[in-house]
Amino acid sequence: MLTTNPFEDDKLREECGVFGIWGADAAAAMVALGLHALQHRGQEAAGISSWDGALFHTHRAMGHVAGNFDRPDVIGRLPGRAAVGHVRYSTTGETALRNVQPLFAELSSGGFAVAHNGNLSNAMKLRHDLVRRGSIFQSTSDTETIIHLVATSHYRTLIDKFIDALKAVEGAYSLVCLTQEGMIGCRDPLGIRPLVLGRVGEAWIFASETVALDVVGAEYIRDVEPGELVIVSDKGLRSHRPFKPVAPRPCIFEHVYFSRPDSIVDGTSVYSVRKAIGAQLAIESPVEADLVVPVPDSGVPAAIGYAQQSGLPFELGIIRSHYVGRTFIQPGDQVRHLGVKLKHNANRALIDGKRIVLIDDSIVRGTTSLKIVQMMRDAGAREVHMRIASPPTRHSCYYGVDTPERAKLLAAQMTVAQMSDYINADSLAFVSVDGLYKARGEEGRDARQPTHCDACFTGAYPTHLTDQEEVAPEDQLSIFAERVVA
Amino acid sequence: MLTTNPFEDDKLREECGVFGIWGADAAAAMVALGLHALQHRGQEAAGISSWDGALFHTHRAMGHVAGNFDRPDVIGRLPGRAAVGHVRYSTTGETALRNVQPLFAELSSGGFAVAHNGNLSNAMKLRHDLVRRGSIFQSTSDTETIIHLVATSHYRTLIDKFIDALKAVEGAYSLVCLTQEGMIGCRDPLGIRPLVLGRVGEAWIFASETVALDVVGAEYIRDVEPGELVIVSDKGLRSHRPFKPVAPRPCIFEHVYFSRPDSIVDGTSVYSVRKAIGAQLAIESPVEADLVVPVPDSGVPAAIGYAQQSGLPFELGIIRSHYVGRTFIQPGDQVRHLGVKLKHNANRALIDGKRIVLIDDSIVRGTTSLKIVQMMRDAGAREVHMRIASPPTRHSCYYGVDTPERAKLLAAQMTVAQMSDYINADSLAFVSVDGLYKARGEEGRDARQPTHCDACFTGAYPTHLTDQEEVAPEDQLSIFAERVVA
Amino acid sequence: MLTTNPFEDDKLREECGVFGIWGADAAAAMVALGLHALQHRGQEAAGISSWDGALFHTHRAMGHVAGNFDRPDVIGRLPGRAAVGHVRYSTTGETALRNVQPLFAELSSGGFAVAHNGNLSNAMKLRHDLVRRGSIFQSTSDTETIIHLVATSHYRTLIDKFIDALKAVEGAYSLVCLTQEGMIGCRDPLGIRPLVLGRVGEAWIFASETVALDVVGAEYIRDVEPGELVIVSDKGLRSHRPFKPVAPRPCIFEHVYFSRPDSIVDGTSVYSVRKAIGAQLAIESPVEADLVVPVPDSGVPAAIGYAQQSGLPFELGIIRSHYVGRTFIQPGDQVRHLGVKLKHNANRALIDGKRIVLIDDSIVRGTTSLKIVQMMRDAGAREVHMRIASPPTRHSCYYGVDTPERAKLLAAQMTVAQMSDYINADSLAFVSVDGLYKARGEEGRDARQPTHCDACFTGAYPTHLTDQEEVAPEDQLSIFAERVVA
């Protein structure tokens, strides 16, 4: 089944978004709103756990937040003044449901619900050790490893057990944990994935992005810092820094594509960074043309930046259907080839006879770029110049982003010139790695001490990749496929 | 239940889109694609009828085309090389299903399926006459009146019966009829609603807009002309003009909001007309400001036109969620007030401290404008100047557009200055009626012989309104509420 | 897909049950209860229409009464003190929903809802005439013919129009019609299908069987008589006899299988008639054996009668699963042959080594008898003697009973001896036609003036069969297949 999402199929995808609130009436309803604002970070499943002072309640479901967590009966089953939620983008299929977060455990210290954005790079190795000692896993999620490490830690308090567990794991984690004593938000020492702290009335909020604060009318206080563990409870806020300090390496792709343009990430407006990348692209790779056309919607800010910098007019040369939220399955083989225009259509009257600069945020497999260049040519474009608002994506991500295997990354297989031929453009250019750092306000990338994780562009992974290097592929699989039906 | 569609709640809504194809393999699948491209013209229900040479097959469903007509089992039950479909926006509730089109009847001459865009202004009067003579209606749709007029006509051939029926009705109708002999496309003498003719391979297509031709890879041939009746069949195309010629009056609002920007309507690019309206607005109502911000998505083309004309920068000051296709029901009273930001969010970092020109296509009740001006102010806008790319909407439409009663039209109750105060803008201006005609390439509105129906702005209705004037309100109601469950 | 209903697949099936009430609070809820008690008369679809003094409300659904009409939301949408309902057993497939009754029409005299048990034998011929005159049918049901005859009648009052329509039709009909003026119950002149009149408090009830009176606590008043038309309204009860009197011919199969054993049909207890048939069978066809075993559940009363008459012990040699209401689809080809025991299982410990008399009510195709005799042999039965509590079924029914074509009726193809061989029984006997009439309290069948319709046994049809004889098969088909989805 071909979906009609041709221009979004070919993106890297953030795997998760998290949102937790402590101290608010209707906490679960607030979480539902927050998760809806983070829906772009994970669209396959969602879950919320709440604590009502006596019981923990969890509802987890495949599908979007809307349609599941906007139902009064569902929210009504999630009472309490504290709640944590999760949206997930991940592997499909029948095993998915038990992996939907928040994960929950009854520990000897009480209930413990966890929502995790990121990915541990030694989870499988730790899991084998835990199973040998008698732990029983209920999911195939790396996140569950953290819970078992907490459950079997020999420290006495829950916080000490939790820090003990975190010291055993490597990789990327922004975690929000709901306990009977308070809510914990923390980021790994490198701060690979984002996590912000907000406040509305007396309530504290942890969220992946500031847009989720906006939607509930909350104030953005600050980022949870890399390596920081923040505990909010009825007694207020405490901050711990249990790890040895290291230079942070937040993910630079959040600025390129993952985060919403109206979010503030690492203290900067994502919209303004994207416009700056577009402007940098116009400086690095100018072209004589009639129109600047964005690939909607993610290419729009960079296209505005490119147009303003170059003086070329910004025009909607591709019209996106209003009905983008739904997948339209191609009804029958005979019409399969027609699908590409269901969601986007060339604005033929505008394009015909023109030289256009097409702006997109990234190229992953290249399948989309091929189609869209062809769409412009079919609409009569005289020349099509493709400009990409990120460097070539050449390496897989192991920190919570869904990337294809390297062999499928176009930029891992071809030079830029070959890619230009492949997508049938008149010219193709990517912003440089230094140009990307310039758009972030730096002078360029400091190769000795880069300020971000840019491994997908450079291959410079900031942590060990233990599971990749030490665990045999056959040991990475669970032997259990489960399906439950309510 | 409040939906989270604050910026689209307050629009006039086209009630229908139609699409028919004769002579193609997988005709129903083609219709499904065409209807998906016309989804913006009617989102509450859809239906397709096909003819396989022996039997007519119909599937009608509440909801979108996607989710209903992209299922192989559904398309598989609609075999044949000819099919007609309909999308509908209309009254909700349990009586809706029997009104979903295409309507079908077995006449003595054979099967007859009808899809109708428009509204008859004397349907109720005709219905009472028909019931008195023994006709039994199965819907409350005005369209069914046409079918009973055909069934009871004393003419001999189906085409003569059909023309006989059309001569009895008044109002707006673009019809596509599927019969065993061929497919009929026709427009009322004034051509109030659009209908275009296209071709793909050997097959003929009728569609409400050219975007539906694009999606199936068809060529736009020409408009079906006002008062024209086009019959396509395996023998080719015939054209009839059974009505006395009158000057056409196509709906001007198709250019303002209803049609997609990538459609060609009345021979002109809708995108270019909208940009021209925006430019005209900049000429008529300039303002000193820092940014031009569109209300997404319908305000974007006019905003680009305004920005290009005024020299002010075009910027995305309001970010639309990717998840616009879904309604998010507010989970609980306590968070109801938060809903407005679920779908749109201010780009605060951009707006803060700026003087902005907000561009929207129309104001109906004003509820949305109120919220969006406030959203801009909350984000720190120093001044908010609202510019509307249509004249004030002061009158109801009786030709197939869902308009609120006049008392709810803000412009029917207030002056522009009052409206500006009401929505709390620093200034408010609408494009003039003459300006609107200028953007269509004319010198202004010719009051003696306007080239469009503009009754919603001017009150100049081009037909009688028989049901409004002659049928008592209590006789406009059906006594029958029905619900069927498969 | 094989269902696990092996012992009921092979039955003639009543096609409909009707229930109407006038003058009760919560009329629709009463109808739902009544229809549930009549569920055995039609299990594929159900519908209820109510009249609330201003509007008619109809809900129709595929499936059982339970699951559809026991939902408060459904009953809540059927307000009023008068309602009529229908259960239907009929052709499956996608065209079914529009045929689900009650059918409704808005006539010039007001609303008219009809529920019909029976089948007209000249409906197709009348339909062709009506379509030629301009009537548009919305279903393929013979019942709709009656409505169009009423709508187009030239008489003045609704009752006169209705009688005019009935005089045009031939065949079997027990009708309950809901109008704004009152409720009409009537039976065709021969009274082929049953209809009883009951009373609870001030309300009047029409129902197919007395069990439906029992379930709502109503009193059985009398049968609506053959050829009688009873009108109940707030003014009381009126009786009309518009037809020329003829000798009644009620269906004798109601006593054999269709009606519930706890109903009173034609003034007699069905249970007692079935026991009397069993006793008659023991007199006509005795056998030396150890046990009398009923085929559950329909063979039980006759088996008790046989056991009491013969002095042999009555024993449960076949155990029926408690979960009879559900169809179990065979999961996979490899286990298909196992299905027969899902619903019924031999009581092996009882059967082993015994000579048994198996009692069933009828044999249609013989497929079930074959399996059940084999089941008894597999359980160790020494001898299996089959005794059938009805005469051989040799002819199709055209009066509202679902019969296979004659070629599939075992008794139309074989002698009793051949049938005995075919089902592998040690002996087989049917009750005689005279014996059947004896169990009804007569001396035997009066060949010149039979007191019942027994055409399925004798081929003596009491009416013309116009559609069978005068309408070509290709004209019996509708050209329209429709599916609607709420």
Added chain:
Amino acid sequence: MLTTNPFEDDKLREECGVFGIWGADAAAAMVALGLHALQHRGQEAAGISSWDGALFHTHRAMGHVAGNFDRPDVIGRLPGRAAVGHVRYSTTGETALRNVQPLFAELSSGGFAVAHNGNLSNAMKLRHDLVRRGSIFQSTSDTETIIHLVATSHYRTLIDKFIDALKAVEGAYSLVCLTQEGMIGCRDPLGIRPLVLGRVGEAWIFASETVALDVVGAEYIRDVEPGELVIVSDKGLRSHRPFKPVAPRPCIFEHVYFSRPDSIVDGTSVYSVRKAIGAQLAIESPVEADLVVPVPDSGVPAAIGYAQQSGLPFELGIIRSHYVGRTFIQPGDQVRHLGVKLKHNANRALIDGKRIVLIDDSIVRGTTSLKIVQMMRDAGAREVHMRIASPPTRHSCYYGVDTPERAKLLAAQMTVAQMSDYINADSLAFVSVDGLYKARGEEGRDARQPTHCDACFTGAYPTHLTDQEEVAPEDQLSIFAERVVA
């Protein structure tokens, strides 16, 4: 919501049925058939786990086997030649799904799926110990305790770990465990719940009752013996007896009500035992009457026994609707009182004026008996004598049977004479405890060494009840309520 199951609401309910097969093609399909035959042992949820040689697959669902496990897509997702299944009757509500069995764990030795019939009486105490040592429970089921005991056992082989675990638990358990090495069937030392061994072709089967062998065409080999652990694998069958031998105490209520009449339990036909109880009842408590009437369906065998012993005629005085598998929710308050007749109706023509002996299998709360005696009186019965085919139920069961708290057991609150008055019978009698043992072929109950568990009648519990006696009520609750939606 009141269901219309008045004559079954008031029963003790078996909580589970189990079925496992090793070595058959389409193993999961065989399990589905077996579970369908055991559906009476648990109707709220079902699950199947299969092992395909590489992976374990599990599907668990609320609801019946039919509707869930008869779907080809579901069975298709359960590949392999070994599978185990479970039907469950248990607490309702949203936490139920995670408790649906089989439970599964990935142990260091490989996969381990468990289906459990019975109830542990020290599960809660063991659970608290396990959580303190770091085990994380995913359900609130007592069965999961066994899995964690296995996972954390210090023995080396899986079988030794399993025996180690069983030695720690007390109570009733018939377990079927699926592992990669083979399938284990075992019963607790007292053999409280049943488990039989069967064979079909080369495959081995464990099942709760022999009817489940019948349905798949398998041969009944023998019972798994109390305290026996049988392992079947591709290498054949091994038997272990790891426990100190004690005198068995199988549940006597399996003969009274739980097991199907066509099952062989403890080597005896259940049908014949029930008839013998009825005969014993006729000897102990004769009465002068006209008819013996069973309360359908469970009272039928005892009624036949009573009738044959007493010489009174057996008659169907109560007719059960064919539609027993479905719950009919009362549509509206106004008709609530009518509900009792939806499922059962008096055969009034038979009952009127008669003295009847009503036979039922047990009285729990007495609510049903009250209604049914009244139904007989309303139908005109002259005298109603109630005879119960079990002794008075005076004590709760802690071994896997759902019993109301003692305060709701009628026989725990009243003498037989008071009960007779309460249900408004002319007389009431129960079979004696000794009479029950006589029907089982013994001379009576041996008070020093009873051969069955009869605690519900006598209060003589054969094990400790640790959780009842040592765990505080507040510690018996989980703090976690979860709901997952696919």
